[in-house]
Amino acid sequence: MAALVGGFLMPHDPFMSAAPHAAPKEKVDNTMASFRQIEERIRELAADTVVIIGDDHYCIFGPHCIPRCLIAIGDVEGPVEDWLNIPRGPIANHPELARHILERGYDEGIDWAFANAISVDHAIAVPHHLAVRSNPKLRTIPIYLNAAVAPVIRSPRAYAIGQSIRCAIDAWPGDERVVVFGTGGISHWVGTAEMGRVNEVFDRRILHMVEQGDIDSLLALTDAEILEQGGNGAFELKNWICAMGVMGKLKAETIGYEAVPEWICGCGFAELKAA
Known part of the structure; x- marks a missing residue:
């Protein structure tokens, strides 16, 4: 059976x-050290598959169609942005497991959209580049939640999607070792007069909730509260909540x-561990 080995x-x-x-150099060095620590932990966990949960930024989708939740089940490449200083190219997917997550979700009432081919944006490409790309054994399953364009996905639904992903992994007959990434946030204001503001108090409050595995407090945050204290970019906490749903009961x-x-952002990193 497949095993979820980390988040x-x-x-x-x-x-x-x-x-x-x-x-500033110190902040850059500390941030890159956090990515290297994740990269090393993935190797220590002997993972072979990464589920990366992110959100589109009007780079892939647009007013014509904004899916609430989408899973890539076929060809993946990117990044679609040409200004990221990341070489554009194929990203190895795990289409069989991705399709299994899709089908299991349908059985559980998750109305997945899906992509047989997709060019990912920075929500997937940046974490992949900084924590996955160096390990050629890893395959990546991209998942997009609408955590960027109002009306955004509701937090309880993001958590339920995570729970469904976990059920699918647990039911997969292969011997894959899976880790999950929840990406984005924390506080940032995008395209507003407050762009460049970071609310460190809010960010550390969120990280404390995560450390305690306090999903109830995270789910209790209203969208209005998130917007006021963390900015429109902090809706990406829903990607974190989804990853916590995959993990289940946890400490971090x-x-x-x-x-x-x-970088217009409060940059937080955590390792999720089963409680």
């Missing part, structure tokens, strides 16, 4: 690759945190 939360800030030196260890106004 990680991390930012997917495009400026980490596109403009790393815009930030904060790997690192940096408030980086130069």
Whole structure:
């Protein structure tokens, strides 16, 4: 049987690759060290498959169609943005397991959209580039939640999707060793007058909830509260909540945190562990 062997939360800030030196060197070094720690932990866990949960930023989808939840079940390549300083190319998927997650979700009332071919944006490409690409044995299953364009996915639904993903992994007859990434956040304001603001108090409050495995408090955060205290970019916490749903009962260890106004983001990292 397949095994879920770990989970990680991390930012997917495009400026980490596109403009790393815009930030102070110490913050850059600490951020990259956090990614290296995740990269090393994945090797220690002997993982062979990564489920990366992110959200589109009007790079793939648009006013014509914004899926609430989408899973890539076929060809994957990217990044679609040409300014990330990341070479564009194929990303190895695990289509069989991805399709199994899709089908299992349908049986459980998850109305997945799916892509037989997709060019991913920075939500998938940046974490893949910084924590996955160096390990050629890893296959990646991209998942997109609408955590960026209002009306965004509801947090309880994001958690339920995570639970469905976990049930599918547990029911998979192969011997895969899977880790899950919840990406994005924490506080950032995108395309508003407050762009560049970071709310470190809010960010550390979120990380404390994660450390305690306090999913109830995370689910109790209203969208209005998230928007006021964390900005429109903090809706990406729903990607974290989904990953926590995959993990189930958990505790977590904060790997690192940096408030980086130069990257317009509070960058938080955590490792999720079964409680």
